[in-house]
Amino acid sequence: MLRVKNLTVDHGAIRALHGVSISIEKGQLAAVIGANGAGKTTLLRTLSGLNKATDGSATWGDLNVLHSKPESLVRHGISHVSEGKSVIPELTVSENLDLGALWRRNRKESAQSKNEVVELFPRLGERLSQRADSLSGGERQMLAIGRSMMSKPQLLLLDEPSLGLAPLVVEQIFQSIRDLTNSLGLTVILVEQNAIGALKIADIGIVLNLGSIAATGSAAALRDDPAVRAAYLGF
Amino acid sequence: MFEFVNTLLIGITAGSIYSLMAIAIVLVWRSTRVVNFAAGGIALASTFVGSTILEITGSFWIALPVAMLAGAALSAFIEYFFLRPLLKRSGDKNQEIFLPIIATLGILGIMKAVLHFIYGEKIGVLSPPLSDKGFIVSGESIALSPLRLLILGIVLLLMIALTLIFQRTNIGLSLRAASFAPEISRLSGIRVDLVRTVGWAISGAAGATAGILQTVNGSGAVTPEAFEFSLLLVFGFVAAVIGGIESLVGAVVGGLTLGIILAIILMYLGSSLVFFAAFLILILVLLLRPNGIIGVKGGRRA
Numbered sequence: 001m002l003r004v005k006n007l008t009v010d011h012g013a014i015r016a017l018h019g020v021s022i023s024i025e026k027g028q029l030a031a032v033i034g035a036n037g038a039g040k041t042t043l044l045r046t047l048s049g050l051n052k053a054t055d056g057s058a059t060w061g062d063l064n065v066l067h068s069k070p071e072s073l074v075r076h077g078i079s080h081v082s083e084g085k086s087v088i089p090e091l092t093v094s095e096n097l098d099l100g101a102l103w104r105r106n107r108k109e110s111a112q113s114k115n116e117v118v119e120l121f122p123r124l125g126e127r128l129s130q131r132a133d134s135l136s137g138g139e140r141q142m143l144a145i146g147r148s149m150m151s152k153p154q155l156l157l158l159d160e161p162s163l164g165l166a167p168l169v170v171e172q173i174f175q176s177i178r179d180l181t182n183s184l185g186l187t188v189i190l191v192e193q194n195a196i197g198a199l200k201i202a203d204i205g206i207v208l209n210l211g212s213i214a215a216t217g218s219a220a221a222l223r224d225d226p227a228v229r230a231a232y233l234g235f
Numbered sequence: 236m237f238e239f240v241n242t243l244l245i246g247i248t249a250g251s252i253y254s255l256m257a258i259a260i261v262l263v264w265r266s267t268r269v270v271n272f273a274a275g276g277i278a279l280a281s282t283f284v285g286s287t288i289l290e291i292t293g294s295f296w297i298a299l300p301v302a303m304l305a306g307a308a309l310s311a312f313i314e315y316f317f318l319r320p321l322l323k324r325s326g327d328k329n330q331e332i333f334l335p336i337i338a339t340l341g342i343l344g345i346m347k348a349v350l351h352f353i354y355g356e357k358i359g360v361l362s363p364p365l366s367d368k369g370f371i372v373s374g375e376s377i378a379l380s381p382l383r384l385l386i387l388g389i390v391l392l393l394m395i396a397l398t399l400i401f402q403r404t405n406i407g408l409s410l411r412a413a414s415f416a417p418e419i420s421r422l423s424g425i426r427v428d429l430v431r432t433v434g435w436a437i438s439g440a441a442g443a444t445a446g447i448l449q450t451v452n453g454s455g456a457v458t459p460e461a462f463e464f465s466l467l468l469v470f471g472f473v474a475a476v477i478g479g480i481e482s483l484v485g486a487v488v489g490g491l492t493l494g495i496i497l498a499i500i501l502m503y504l505g506s507s508l509v510f511f512a513a514f515l516i517l518i519l520v521l522l523l524r525p526n527g528i529i530g531v532k533g534g535r536r537a
Contacts, residue, residue, distance in 0.1 A: 048422060074424035081422075088416045091408075099412050102405050103424035151424055 001025050002047075002155060002187065007056035009039075009046050016042040018211040019056070024204070026154075029181045029188045031202035031219060033195040033232055038208040040191040041083060044157045047189070048080030049073045060155055075103060079153035083160050085140035087147065089133035093124055096132050096143055100150030110150065117146040120176065138169035145176070155187045156180075162194045170194065174201050195232045199223045207232060241378035242502040243495060248383045250494015251390040252448045256471025257478060257486035258397070259442035263310075264480055265414040266434030267322065268331075273313055273339040274442045275468030276346030281306035281443030282450055282457050282464075283350060286359030295364035299389075302447055303440040310439025311432050313342060318435075319428065350459040359457040361450045386448050393444060394487060397437070401483070410434055445471070470497075473517045479527020488529055 002024040009017040017039045024030045032040050045051040047058060049070040058065040063076050070080070079100075087096050097117060101110035118125035121142040127135065132143060141161050148156060158177065162170040178201040181188050192198035199205050205222040207215040215228055222228050256278065263271040285302030289295060321338055325331045365381040401407040412420045413430040421427050445467060450456070453463045474493045478485025493516065500512045520528065 050418065050422075070421040071424050071426050074422065079422070082418065086419050086422070088412055088419055090415050091412065095408055095412075098408060099420070099423045099425070102409060147423060 002058070002060050002189075004047075004058045005056055007043075007046065007058060008054045009042050009051055010054045011042070011051075016211055017046070020208075020211070020213055022206060022213070022216075024187060024189065026187050027181070027185050028203045029178065029190060029201060030204045030206060031195075031198035032189060032191045032206045032208060033193075033198060034208035034214070035232070036193075037210075039211040040208055041159055042211075043208070044080060044159050044189065044191055045082075048078060048157055050080070050082075071103070074151050074153075077152070077154035078157070079148040079151045079155070080157040081144045081148045081159060081161065084163060085137065086144045087132045087135075087140050089131065092129055092131055093135070093143055094128040096147050097124070097128075097150050100147040104152070113150050113152065117149050120149070120180070121146055137165050138173065141165065141169075141173055142176070145173075145180075149180070153186065156189070158188065158190045160191055160193060162192060162197065170197060174198070177201065196223075199233075237375065237377075238502070242498050244378040244383065245502075246495035246498030247491060248386055248452060248494070249498060250474075250491040251387055252445050252452060252467070252490070253470045253474045253493055254487045254490025255390055255393065255441050255445035255448070256467050257474035257490050258394075258483055259438040259445065260471055260475045261478070261480060261483060261486045262434050262438035262441065264475070266410065266431045266438075267314070267318060267335075269318055269322075269335040269339065271339050271438070272336070272468070273342040273346065274310075274438065274471065275464055276343040277306050277310050277313070277439050278442040278446030278449075278467060279457070279459070279461065279464045280309055280346055280350060281439070282361065282446035283354065283359045285443070285447050286361045286450075286457060289361060298361075299444070299447055302443045306439035306441075306443025306446075307436040308439070310442070311436040314432050314435035317342060319431075347459050354459060356458075360455065361447065361457060362455050363451040382451065386452055389444065389448065393441065397441075397483065400437075406430070406433060410437075470513060473513050476517055477520050477528055479529060482527065482529065485527050485529050489527070492528070 002022065004020060004022040007017055007020040008015065020043065032043060034040055042051060046053050047065055049068050053066045060078060065073065065078070097114055098110065101113055104110060123139055124142055124146055127139070132140065135143060145161065161173050161177065165173065174197055177188065177190065180186055190198055190202060199219045199222055202219040205217065205219045206213060207222065207228060215222060215225065256274070259274045260271060263269055263274065281302040284305040285298040288301045289298040292298065317338060318335060321334055322331065325334050363382045365385050367380045367382040369376040369378055369380045401411060409425050409430045410433065413425055413427045417427050446464065449463055449467045470493060474489035475486055476489070477492055478489030493513065496516065497509050497512060500508050
C-alpha cells in the first residue's frame, strides 16, 4: 500500500504541496482531481522520483519512495506515465514499448509483455514499425500506458491521460485503465482534470486545492457531495 | 576528367575522416547538449597513445584499437569528472549552455599542455601501414592508394558498426531514447547518466580513429601543436553543422561534402583559400540552412 504523510514540496520559492497525507490500499484506483496549479502533477512527480520533497514521507510497502531516483523506482514497480502522451516521437511504436522493458534484461519476458500490451491495445500491434509521431492522440496515450505496462508495474501513476482526446477516446482509455486495475491487481493514481470521468471509474477520490487536500473519500461519496460537485464537477 | 576524379578521391578520403570527427562531436551534443571542443584534445592524446603503441609493438593493427580504447576512456573520464558535476551544479539555462563550452575549451588547453609536458619536442611518428603510392591505371598513377583504400575501409566499417549499435542493440536504443527524451527514458528505467557516459566513450573512440587516420593520411607525425589537429577539429565542427548537428547520417554527409568541396578548391583555386572556404561554408549553412543541409525544420533525426 501507499502511505504518504505530511508531504511538502517546494518549487523554488513556491510551495506546491503543503502537508499532504494520502493512504491508498493495494488494488485501489484513486482519482486525484483539482484545478490547474492544485499540485496534482507535483504529487505524481514526487512519487516517481522526478521532484524532490522538502518534508514528509512516502512509502510503498517497505520502500521509501522519497529518496530514490525514477530509474530505481521503476525497478521497484512504480511506473509514471507523465503528462502529455509520454512517448518518444522519433522512435517506432515497437521501440517505445521495448524501452519500458530494457531494464529487465530478459528478452523472453519482455516479448511476453509486448504480446500482452498488443492484446490489450490491438491498434498498437498494427503499427509496431511506424514512428510514434504518426499515431493519433488516443493511440499515443495507449502507447504511453503500454510502455509503462512493459515495466511490470504494481503502482501506476497516470498524469492526465485524457488530455486533448476526443470524448469517445477518453471513455475507451478510462475503461482500459479500470480493466487493467482489476485484471492485474494494480494500484493506480489517476490525476485528472476530467473529474467526472475519473470519479466514475475510481474507487476513492482525492481533491487537491492550492497544494492541500480539500476533500477525500470514496469516489461515489465525492460524486454526491454538493460542495465537491459545485467546486470541481461543475454541476 | 582524370584530374577531377583524382580530386574527388582525395576529397572523399579527407571528408570521411572529417565525418568521423563530426560523429564524435554530434554524439556528445546529442547525449549531453555539450559543444565539445575537448574532442580535438581527445583525438590528439589518443593519437599519441597510438604512436607510442606502434613504436613498442610495430603493429598498426594493435595501435589503432588501443588508441580507440584510450580515446573512449579519456572521453568518459572527462564527462564523468568534469562535465557531469558542472551540469548538475549549473543554476539556470544560460549557464547550462555557456559553462560547458568554456569548460571544454579549458580542457582542450590543459590536454595540449599535458601532452607538451610529457612529449616535449618529441614527435609522435605514425607511419602508414600501407603504401600511399597510387594505383596505376592505364599507365597513370591515380589518387587512390592502398593507404586511402584502407582509410575508407576503416571509416566505412566503423559507420556500419555504429549503425548496428544504434539501430539493433539495447544500448543503442537507450542512447537514442536518452538523447531525445531524458525524462521519459528515466521513467522507463534507463540509467540516463550511465548512458551519457557511454555516448561520450563512443565519441572518444570515433575521435581517436579520426586522429590516427588524419595523421597517417597527412604527415605521418604528430606534435602537441599539430596544425593537422586544429584543422581536424574545425572541419569536424563545420561538417557537423552542415549535417544539422543532431544527425549521425548528417555528420557523414557533412564530412564528405566538406572534403570534396575543399579538395576541389585546393586543386583549382589554391591552398590559401581552403581555410577561408571552410568558414564561408560554415557561415552560409548557418545563415541559409541552420538545421543542416539534410535537416528538417525543428525535426530530429535518428
